[in-house]
Amino acid sequence: MAVLVETTILVLFALIVVALALVVARQRYMLKSQGGIPLAARRGNRWLYGVARYEGDELRWYRAFGIGTRPTRVLRRDDLQVLGRREPTRIEMSWLPASAVIVECRDGTGDIVIALADGAFEGFISWLEASSPHM
Secondary structure (H helix, E strand, O other), rough: OHHHHHHHHHHHHHHHHHHHHHHHHHHHHHHHHHHHHHHHHEEOOOOEEEEEEOOOOEEEEEEOOOOOOOEEEEEEOOOOEEEEEEOOOOOOOHHHOOOOEOOOEEEOEEEEEEEHHHHHHHHHHHHHHOOOOOO
């Protein structure tokens, strides 16, 4: 009986380690792939960390902790409107880097507040202002 319990514990531990390795590998792959940037999104009073990727006219955001391949939120350039930008508040600095830029946006599904690094913000604005030619 004790051997069965020990084996079960070892198998569960191994599954947890594999799951964590998959999460880390997914994050590293997404950050290293073209167009990947770290981005936090605020939901209520909580900041959720993740990786965003530019894909054409979409900015696809994936939560940091997960192994899914579908984005958590998709921001479409044509629907996205920047309402303002600001520095993190003192309380937000406990969760975000002091150099983060907080961007308040609105799209077809509602308001969203995101946090990016200063350089990533410049890229975000450039992507937003660029548009494919309309016929």
